[in-house]
Amino acid sequence: MAQVSILNTSKDWEEIHSEESDYDPELAKEANGYTMWRAASYLPKHKRVLNRIVNTLYQLPTIFQVAEKLRPTSYLDGLRGFAAFLVYWHHHELWAHGWEKQNPIFENGFGYDGKYHMVAFPFIRNFFTGGHYAVSTFFVISGYVLSLKPLTLMQAGEFTKLGDNIASAFFRRWPRLYLPIIAVVLAFITMWHMLGIWVNGQTMAGSWAEELWTFYVDFKNFSFVFKEGDLWLKYNVHLWSIPVEFKGSMVVYACHLALSRCSKAARLWCEASLIFYFMFITDGWYCALFCTGMLLCDLDLLAKKGELPFFLTRLEPIKDFIYYHLLVFSLYLGGIPAETADVRDMAKSRGWYYLSLLKPQAVFDYKWFYLWLASGFLVAIIPRIHWLKRFFETKFCQYLGRISFALYIVHGPVLCTLGDRLYMAVGFKGDDHAQHIPHWMNKIPLPKSGPLGLEVAFLIPQLILLPLTLALADGVTRWVDTPSVKFASWLYRSTLGGPSTEPLARGADEQSVYFTELVCYATFQFGVLRCLEPPTALPVQPTEGGICEGKLDYFSANVGPHDARVLYGPESPYIVYGSNSQFTCFGQFIQDFRELVDWTGQWGGSKAFLRGTELQRPLPWNAVEKNWFPFWDIAGQMYIHHDIAPKRVFARVLSDGSASVNLALLTEEQDNKCLEKYLPKTISENESVHQASNSLKITMCKRTDAICIADKSNTFIFTIWQHKSFYNWHAVYEPYVMLFQEQAPFAIHAMSKRPIWIHGRQQYPDRLTSEMIYVTSIAWKSPLLKYHGYLDDELFIGFGIEDKASGAIDITAEELLAGLGLCTEA
Numbered sequence: 001m002a003q004v005s006i007l008n009t010s011k012d013w014e015e016i017h018s019e020e021s022d023y024d025p026e027l028a029k030e031a032n033g034y035t036m037w038r039a040a041s042y043l044p045k046h047k048r049v050l051n052r053i054v055n056t057l058y059q060l061p062t063i064f065q066v067a068e069k070l071r072p073t074s075y076l077d078g079l080r081g082f083a084a085f086l087v088y089w090h091h092h093e094l095w096a097h098g099w100e101k102q103n104p105i106f107e108n109g110f111g112y113d114g115k116y117h118m119v120a121f122p123f124i125r126n127f128f129t130g131g132h133y134a135v136s137t138f139f140v141i142s143g144y145v146l147s148l149k150p151l152t153l154m155q156a157g158e159f160t161k162l163g164d165n166i167a168s169a170f171f172r173r174w175p176r177l178y179l180p181i182i183a184v185v186l187a188f189i190t191m192w193h194m195l196g197i198w199v200n201g202q203t204m205a206g207s208w209a210e211e212l213w214t215f216y217v218d219f220k221n222f223s224f225v226f227k228e229g230d231l232w233l234k235y236n237v238h239l240w241s242i243p244v245e246f247k248g249s250m251v252v253y254a255c256h257l258a259l260s261r262c263s264k265a266a267r268l269w270c271e272a273s274l275i276f277y278f279m280f281i282t283d284g285w286y287c288a289l290f291c292t293g294m295l296l297c298d299l300d301l302l303a304k305k306g307e308l309p310f311f312l313t314r315l316e317p318i319k320d321f322i323y324y325h326l327l328v329f330s331l332y333l334g335g336i337p338a339e340t341a342d343v344r345d346m347a348k349s350r351g352w353y354y355l356s357l358l359k360p361q362a363v364f365d366y367k368w369f370y371l372w373l374a375s376g377f378l379v380a381i382i383p384r385i386h387w388l389k390r391f392f393e394t395k396f397c398q399y400l401g402r403i404s405f406a407l408y409i410v411h412g413p414v415l416c417t418l419g420d421r422l423y424m425a426v427g428f429k430g431d432d433h434a435q436h437i438p439h440w441m442n443k444i445p446l447p448k449s450g451p452l453g454l455e456v457a458f459l460i461p462q463l464i465l466l467p468l469t470l471a472l473a474d475g476v477t478r479w480v481d482t483p484s485v486k487f488a489s490w491l492y493r494s495t496l497g498g499p500s501t502e503p504l505a506r507g508a509d510e511q512s513v514y515f516t517e518l519v520c521y522a523t524f525q526f527g528v529l530r531c532l533e534p535p536t537a538l539p540v541q542p543t544e545g546g547i548c549e550g551k552l553d554y555f556s557a558n559v560g561p562h563d564a565r566v567l568y569g570p571e572s573p574y575i576v577y578g579s580n581s582q583f584t585c586f587g588q589f590i591q592d593f594r595e596l597v598d599w600t601g602q603w604g605g606s607k608a609f610l611r612g613t614e615l616q617r618p619l620p621w622n623a624v625e626k627n628w629f630p631f632w633d634i635a636g637q638m639y640i641h642h643d644i645a646p647k648r649v650f651a652r653v654l655s656d657g658s659a660s661v662n663l664a665l666l667t668e669e670q671d672n673k674c675l676e677k678y679l680p681k682t683i684s685e686n687e688s689v690h691q692a693s694n695s696l697k698i699t700m701c702k703r704t705d706a707i708c709i710a711d712k713s714n715t716f717i718f719t720i721w722q723h724k725s726f727y728n729w730h731a732v733y734e735p736y737v738m739l740f741q742e743q744a745p746f747a748i749h750a751m752s753k754r755p756i757w758i759h760g761r762q763q764y765p766d767r768l769t770s771e772m773i774y775v776t777s778i779a780w781k782s783p784l785l786k787y788h789g790y791l792d793d794e795l796f797i798g799f800g801i802e803d804k805a806s807g808a809i810d811i812t813a814e815e816l817l818a819g820l821g822l823c824t825e826a
Contacts, residue, residue: 063396070393071600073148074401075382076141078392081400081407083134083141088411088469090131091238093119095415096423096458099430105452107339109349119453122351125335128453133334135241136289136371140379142245143252143293149598150256151298155264155305156611158539162260170253171495172488177242178223179484180409184476185235188413189215198436200420202234225250238412248290255294264302268309271295280360285368292376300383304595305610323381327388330377338367406476407469414469422461493534515560516540517577519597529808538564538596540577541612548585552623555585562586563626565777566593567694568786570632571605576694582614584621588628589614590657606636608655617642618651618662631695631717632787634743639663644721644738645679645689650746667747674823678751680723680734692735692775693720696787696795697742698813703790710788716749717742718817720775720797723755728767733774737817750820758799758809773807775799781810789813 071077094103104113106129110120119128126133146169153162192199193208205211215235222233222243231243255274259267275291278284302308315322337349343366347356359366383389391397400407424433425443433441446457517538520531540561548555561577568574573593581587591612594603615628617640630638630653640659642649648671651659664671682688699715701708716739723734734755740748762771780786781794789795791814798808 063399064394066390066393066395070398070602071598072594072603073145074398075389075392076145076379077401077404078394078397079379079382079401080138080141081402081404082392082397083130083137084404084407085400086127086130086134087238087408088466089127090129090134091411091415092419092462092465093128093453093458095419096428097453099423099428099433102452104339107337108345109337109352111350112337112348117452119451122335123331126331130334132336132338132367132371133374136368136375137378138241139245139248139286139289140293140296140375142248143290144297144379145293146249146252146290147256147294147297148301150260151294151301152595153539154256154260154267155301156539156541158541159260161537161539162256166253166256168489168492170250171492172485173246173249174223175488175491176485177246179487180406180476180481181233181236181239181242182219183480183484184409184413185215185219185233186212188235192417197417200416200432200436202416236409236412239409244286248286251287252290252294255291264307265309268295268298271298279363279369279372281362283362283364285363285365285372288372289368289375292372293379296376296380304607306607319384323384326377326381327385330374330381333370333374334378336367336370336374341365341367403470403473403477406481407473410472410476411469414465414472418468419461419465422464423458426457426461428457489533515558515562517561517564517575521600538575540564540575540579540591540596543579543581543589543612543614545580545582547581547583548623552585555580555624558586561589565629565694567630567777568779569605569630569638570636570697570787573601574609574630576615576628576630578624578626579612579614581625583616584623584625586624586626587614588625590630606638608638613655613657615640615653615657616659618649618659627691629691629694629719631719632697633746634712639746641691641695641719644691645675648675648748663744663746666745670823671748673826674748674751677823677826678736678753678821680736680755682723686727687723687725689721689723691719692722692733693778693797695719696778696780696789698739698817699788699790700817701790702792702814704792708790712741712743715742715788716740717746720778722774724774728769730767730769731772732769733772735775737820739817739820748823750822753819753821756816758797772802773799776806791817 093106097103097106105115105117105120106125108115108120110116110122110125112120118124149165150162150169153159153165189211190208192202192204193211205214218234221227222231222239225231225243225247231240233239255271259270262270271291271294275288275295278288278291299308299312333355337346337352339345341364343356343359346366347353355370356366359369363369381388382392420433421437421440423429424437424440426446427442427448429441446460448455448457450456450459517540518535519538520533520535522529522531524530538561542559542561558580561579564575564577566573566575574590575593575596576588576590578586579589589612590609592606592609593599594601595610617625617628625642629641631641631650632638638653639650640653642651648664648668649662650664651662653659679689695717696719697715698718699708699710701714718737718739720735720737723736725732725734735758736752736755738748738752739750740746758773761773764770775797777796777798779796779798780789781796785793792812794810794812795816796808796810797816798806800806
């Protein structure tokens with residue numbers, strides 16, 4: 001906020017103000033990134049349309065750039081979206097060419113019955129008839145995604161939270177899957193009766209009300225997954241997979257509960273055994289697909305923590321060889337010929353005879369055995385082949401992933417209404433068309449030249465059908481699917497009872513106090529930082545121990561983390577929190593923050609602290625340790641800064657939390673001179689000096705300056721510490737800034753001469769005090785910055801207010817660091 005002073009000034013506090021005297025609020029908003037709305041000059045309509053077309057074509061290459069905001073599993077979203085597109089294309093190919101009696105060419109192998117077409121060639125066929133491959137991939141992805149949070153909690157031993165998670169997911173699953181279907185089919189029925197059109201394969205009821213009753217009867221059977229036989233919805237037969245999705249979800253949730261208390265080895269063996277049972281003993285192919293996703297998720301989570309089974313780690317030297325061979329096997333098996341369920345027909349296709357001998361006896365429809373292998377291999381290897389993962393993380397695939405469920409729902413009604421007529425108009429027709437809609441027949445005859453599946457007559461209708469289907473899918477996602485998800489969440493929360501009034505017990509005879517830290521995804525709305533959804537508890541593992549005696553004995557009853565701070569290092573985000581200690585009463589712990597949330601940023605950097613790890617310090621220990629902060633040197637080595645007063649203490653820390661000797665002794669003499677000059681004097685035991693925030697790295701020049709080059713002479717670590725006073729039963733905190741070197745021996749470079757006053761802090765002259773505002777954290781405002789910034793970069797400073805509320809201010813680093821006193825002047 002360059003134009004508005006956010007730090008108040010007086011003779012007692014360091015002054016920070018704008019350097020500009022003329023203040024134009026409009027220019028200020030524009031300079032700070034706000035979009036300024038102005039009237040556009042008039043253009044004729046045809047020129048506006050032409051400009052839009054040109055701009056769209058100009059931006060087409062950008063859709064294949066990697067999306068900016070990615071989660072660790074974003075590639076699965078992209079894979080699901082691309083798979084939904086393959087389903088769309090498969091159904092259109094079969095619909096149009098079915099009237100020409102050409103579907104056997106698509107569904108059988110290359111050379112079957114003496115027909116040789118590119119559309120049936122191995123690997124290439126996946127892009128024309130990859131719908132079966134796509135559906136099996138849907139089920140593996142679902143098993144993976146549904147297992148991600150439960151398995152994370154399971155591996156962390158958070159069994160209570162695991163039960164809550166499964167209860168919520170199970171409750172919300174039916175409305176999440178079926179409510180969008182109800183809405184889309186109702187819209188389809190209404191449009192059908194309003195227009196009075198003929199729909200291929202459908203028989204219209206006498207009235208709209210009768211149609212509603214027919215839909216009700218059909219839907220209640222379709223949505224009751226325990227009904228025997230195949231479940232079909234006559235208004236959209238392509239949705240047969242939704243009841244299968246629901247049944248597979250129930251299998252996964254049941255497995256989570258059944259295996260939650262098993263050891264790691266037993267759980268993995270049980271997951272593998274279930275897959276074998278479903279695929280080789282009973283014809284439960286879809287259960288095998290879901291359980292395969294669950295097993296892959298379990299192995300990926302273990303891999304992140306370096307806990308994979310030994311036999312898998314031994315394959316590390318040949319991993320690339322394995323990944324690329326599995327990719328080839330997956331693409332080949334994904335093109336399984338599948339016109340019938342008779343394996344003898346499969347054996348007649350070139351390249352499939354010997355593979356047909358592998359079919360398990362239990363599987364009735366043979367294609368699902370080969371698709372199980374294909375989709376399992378595919379989901380397993382995509383995150384391990386960089387270029388392939390990057391493709392599914394492009395904006396194109398991520399957009400398809402966002403609308404994939406709606407695309408799957410709406411493409412059928414579009415195909416059987418408008419699509420049917422357009423294909424008939426260009427020359428694809430059957431006997432029913434001539435009887436019911438003869439006026440559409442050969443309305444715009446187009447040549448069927450070109451390779452089968454890519455004829456001109458087939459591709460031209462896609463110029464209308466594909467954009468229309470995508471637009472409808474986008475609308476259904478925005479106005480039906482997303483509200484359905486939110487409604488299901490609201491409905492579940494509405495059914496929950498209030499908090500229990502019973503005391504929580506730690507043991508049979510020992511009462512405990514439970515603490516937790518809350519987290520949510522938030523954004524600024526009208527100047528206020530708001531959670532996008534209700535906050536949830538971080539799954540921080542409680543710790544045992546705590547040598548708490550005398551007045552501190554009550555700490556022994558604590559369960560859970562305290563005073564957590566989330567911070568960025570050079571590459572990774574961390575959470576530092578207090579909890580029961582192995583070495584003293586109450587200690588400090590650190591963990592990679594990405595392990596506790598559904599992380600949307602990049603995964604890289606150090607693999608240390610994947611689990612909560614207690615930090616140690618040079619002796620002696622205090623009974624209650626707090627406010628430690630990590631910092632990093634040029635090489636990325638982590639250190640922990642323990643104290644600034646009465647003596648400075650910091651040490652190098654290892655991945656197990658152990659600490660070196662006190663490295664502050666190397667600069668003690670010169671640091672003491674600086675502290676003596678700038679550190680406020682404490683005049684009674686009611687005053688103290690302690691650390692407050694995390695650390696950041698700053699280069700003391702502006703990023704926009706061409707001559708600004710970061711080096712050891714101008715780059716430092718900085719943090720905020722506080723002087724606390726407690727009089728008249730009220731605490732007051734005064735924040736200060738400290739800079740120290742970023743390389744050994746990490747001597748203090750400069751300190752604030754005066755405390756910083758946060759604008760808006762209330763003064764109480766009648767009580768000779770002021771509002772208690774205490775700084776807790778600092779972070780760069782730009783999402784592109786992690787640990788290192790420059791003077792012209794903006795910061796967020798987070799703080800608490802009277803132990804009742806929290807707040808933040810934004811300020812440039814230059815403003816915050818103005819008026820420092822150099823230690824060379826001490």
